[in-house]
Amino acid sequence: MTGETMEQAAPRLATRREWIGLGVLALPCMIYSMDLTVLNLAVPTLTRELKPSASQLLWIIDIYGFMVAGFLMTMGTLGDRIGRRKLLMIGACAFGLASIVAAFSASAEMLILMRAVLGIAGATLAPSTLSLITVMFTDEKERTFAISMWIAAFSAGGIIGPVVGGVLIEYFFWGSVFLVAVPPMVLLLLIGPALLPEYRDPKAGRLDIASALLSLAAMLCIIYGVKKIAEFGMGPTSLAAIGLGLALVVLFVRRQNRLADPMIDMALFRIPALSASLAINLSSIMFMFGSFIFFAQYLQLVAGLSPLEAGLWSLPSSIAFTLCSFVTPALAARIPTARLIAGGMGVAALGFVWLSFAPSLLQIVSASIVFSVGFTPVIALTTGLVVGSAPPERAGAASAMSETSAELGGALGVAILGSLGTAIYRSRMSEVAMPGTSPEALAGARATLGGALSAAGQMAPDQAAPVLATARAAFMGGFHAVAALSILAMLFCAVLALTVLRDAKAAPH
Numbered sequence: 001m002t003g004e005t006m007e008q009a010a011p012r013l014a015t016r017r018e019w020i021g022l023g024v025l026a027l028p029c030m031i032y033s034m035d036l037t038v039l040n041l042a043v044p045t046l047t048r049e050l051k052p053s054a055s056q057l058l059w060i061i062d063i064y065g066f067m068v069a070g071f072l073m074t075m076g077t078l079g080d081r082i083g084r085r086k087l088l089m090i091g092a093c094a095f096g097l098a099s100i101v102a103a104f105s106a107s108a109e110m111l112i113l114m115r116a117v118l119g120i121a122g123a124t125l126a127p128s129t130l131s132l133i134t135v136m137f138t139d140e141k142e143r144t145f146a147i148s149m150w151i152a153a154f155s156a157g158g159i160i161g162p163v164v165g166g167v168l169i170e171y172f173f174w175g176s177v178f179l180v181a182v183p184p185m186v187l188l189l190l191i192g193p194a195l196l197p198e199y200r201d202p203k204a205g206r207l208d209i210a211s212a213l214l215s216l217a218a219m220l221c222i223i224y225g226v227k228k229i230a231e232f233g234m235g236p237t238s239l240a241a242i243g244l245g246l247a248l249v250v251l252f253v254r255r256q257n258r259l260a261d262p263m264i265d266m267a268l269f270r271i272p273a274l275s276a277s278l279a280i281n282l283s284s285i286m287f288m289f290g291s292f293i294f295f296a297q298y299l300q301l302v303a304g305l306s307p308l309e310a311g312l313w314s315l316p317s318s319i320a321f322t323l324c325s326f327v328t329p330a331l332a333a334r335i336p337t338a339r340l341i342a343g344g345m346g347v348a349a350l351g352f353v354w355l356s357f358a359p360s361l362l363q364i365v366s367a368s369i370v371f372s373v374g375f376t377p378v379i380a381l382t383t384g385l386v387v388g389s390a391p392p393e394r395a396g397a398a399s400a401m402s403e404t405s406a407e408l409g410g411a412l413g414v415a416i417l418g419s420l421g422t423a424i425y426r427s428r429m430s431e432v433a434m435p436g437t438s439p440e441a442l443a444g445a446r447a448t449l450g451g452a453l454s455a456a457g458q459m460a461p462d463q464a465a466p467v468l469a470t471a472r473a474a475f476m477g478g479f480h481a482v483a484a485l486s487i488l489a490m491l492f493c494a495v496l497a498l499t500v501l502r503d504a505k506a507a508p509h
Contacts, residue, residue, distance in 0.1 A: 014146075018136045021195040022146055025129045026153035027184040028092060032125045033157025035064060035118065038165040038177045041307050041314075044300045045174040047450030051440075052108035054422045054447040055227045058415060059112045061293060065411030066223070067119025068126075070216035072404045073263055076127035077207050084128045084135075085198045089189060091124025096185035103175030126403060135199045162296075162318070166311025211263040214252040219408075221245030223415045230419035230426075268390055268398060276500040277385035278405050280341065280493045284348070284378045285409030287486040288371070290417030291355070292317075294479045295368055301449045302472050303361045313361070317368040324376035331377060337385065338501040341378050342494040348374030349490035355483040371486075378493075379406075385501065420485070421478030425449065428474035434459065434467055449475040 039061060046052070052060060079087040098121055102114035133150055137143040168176040222245030228238035256262040269275050295317075299310035331340055351371025358364045383402050390398035429446040437445070437458050444451030445467070452471035456464035 013139055014137050014142050017195055021136055022133065022149060024188060024192055024195055025132060026149065027188055028088070028095075028125045029129055029150060029153035030157035030160075031095075031181045031184050032122050033154040034161035034164065035122065035181065038161040038180075039064075041162060041165040041296055041300070041310055042169055042174040042177050043297055044450050044453075045169055045307070046111070047448060048454055049174060050105070050108045050111065051444060051451075051454075052111075054230070054426070056108040056112065057448060057450075058227055058418045058422065060108065060115060061418070062223075062411045062414035063112055064115045064119040064122065065289075065407055065414065066216075066219055067116050068123045069404050069407035069411055070219060071120050071123035071212065072127065072407060073401075074207065074209075074212040075123045076131070077263075079124070079128050079131065080200060081207060083198045083200050084131050085192065085196045087124050088128035088132070088196070089192060091121045091128065092185045092188045092192070094121035095125070096182050096189075099178040099181040099185075103178040105175070132196055132199070135197055162311040162314035163308075164311075166306075166308035169307035206261045208255075208259060208261070208263055211252065211255055211259070214248055214255065215263070218245045218248035218252060219411075221248060223412075226416060226419050230423040264401060268401065271389050272500050273503075274386055274389040274398065276496050277382040277389065278401065280345075280497060281379060281382035281386065281402065282405045282409040282412070283489050283493050284345075284375050284382070285406050286413035287348075287352075287417070287482075287489055288375050288413065289410040290413030290482060291352075291368070291371070291486065293414050293418055294421060294482060295364070297449065297475070298364065298479060299361075301453060302475060313365055316365055317372040320369045321372040321376050324373050325380060328377045328380045332381060336502075337381055338497050341381050341497040341501065344374045344376065344378040344381075345490045345494035345497065346374070347371070348378070349487050349494070350374070352483045352486040352490065356480050356487070374490075417482045417485070421475070421482055422448070424478040424481055425471075425474045428477060429471060432467060432470055435463060445471065 043057065043061070046060070047057065075087065075091075095118060098114050098117040102111060102118065105111035105114060129150065133146050134143065137146045164180060165177045168180065221241045225238040225241035225245065228235070228241065232238070253266060256264050256266045296310065296314065299305045299313055300307065303310075305313065335343070348371040351367050351369075351374055354367035354370060355364060358367050383406075386398050386402040386405075425448070426446060429452070432446065434442050434445060434455055437455050441451070441455035441458055445455040446452075449471050452468065456468050456471075459467065
């Protein structure tokens with residue numbers, strides 16, 4: 001890079017250095033995406049090893065997504081102020097160290113803490129890598145291609161994550177799914193400074209720590225209350241946590257309306273197309289992620305597959321989603337945006353209808369392919385609509401809102417839908433007798449399906465068989481309930497798209 005600033009530099013073709021740098025930037029993106037899915041396959045194994053409660057198990061899975069969502073915009077602003085490459089290096093170092101500690105966690109509480117640290121570190125990766133790409137590639141066509149490769153890296157992480165996780169769990173130990181992140185982060189730290197440019201935004205807004213803490217505390221309080229209701233029923237603690245979370249939401253909104261440089265520009269929510277697009281995008285990702293956490297557990301705990309076999313059976317839906325993303329631009333050129341989004345929601349709803357009644361592994365996998373195909377144009381187009389609906393000078397803020405919505409949707413899917421499934425499982429298992437088991441094993445069996453499988457190992461085969469059948473039926477009851485709720489959500493989003501987004505235009509891809 002020359003000494004010129006971005007405003008002064010004329011568009012030029014990238015050199016070999018920039019293209020190699022793009023490959024380096026793709027590594028953390030792929031690891032970041034893998035970390036969202038790779039742990040799903042480790043759930044049965046870590047349940048046996050760490051014996052987490054149902055609430056702790058959900059925190060282990062989704063605290064990562066909540067921390068990413070809570071810190072995404074904060075890290076974007078921080079990178080503009082201290083330097084995007086510098087923030088990326090700090091985040092990569094923290095991510096690698098936290099991955100090592102997480103791999104050898106000795107308790108559920110320790111793993112939850114390290115997943116939270118991983119989420120904070122992960123929040124530095126997406127905004128830093130994307131903003132560096134815009135600095136490195138100034139030619140419009142090259143930049144478009146580079147951003148496409150950036151998106152492909154996330155997709156690749158989602159595809160190979162289950163397979164890599166399955167292999168590692170099959171032949172090593174559950175913590176190895178975290179260690180896989182260490183070599184790419186070390187490589188990034190070694191060669192990143194030589195290949196990646198540094199850039200600070202001279203017009204960067206003020207970093208408001210209070211807003212970041214308010215938004216994070218509000219989310220965690222509300223989700224804590226929801227999880228407590230799922231685990232123990234409605235009580236003073238759960239209601240107080242939800243009430244406190246809602247109060248913090250009000251304080252956050254009021255603070256944003258007063259700040260000169262708000263973390264979230266609340267005025268953008270007054271644009272109907274933008275608000276509707278955000279709602280549809282969040283709902284789509286929420287129900288997709290929520291369903292996949294049940295799907296990952298079904299493959300091992302109900303279908304009885306090994307971690308590697310489960311990883312392979314997870315591939316079809318991921319591949320279908322990725323392949324359909326290449327078809328979306330051609331469909332968007334021929335079909336009005338609102339109709340294509342509504343059609344995608346309809347296809348996803350059909351997939352969930354099939355899932356609600358699917359009696360076998362093959363049919364459940366097939367249903368997951370159908371709803372994945374339906375979600376593909378929805379997520380792509382609503383992301384473009386969020387940016388396209390905002391005024392040009394607020395496009396950056398709208399883009400940050402879109403990224404945060406996606407991360408929050410994934411975390412909420414695991415938290416809320418996972419809590420629903422847990423509540424249904426516990427209610428159906430509450431009266432199940434398990435003679436010959438310890439009180440701890442009985443409590444674990446009534447909390448999670450993994451706990452039931454572990455407790456069944458202490459029983460005689462003729463006593464264990466009916467208990468396992470009841471536990472698996474209870475788990476599938478929760479799975480089917482989530483599928484049924486998903487159908488209603490998809491149909492609502494389809495109506496919302498047809499009524500609010502009729503004249504909306506997406507930003508060009």
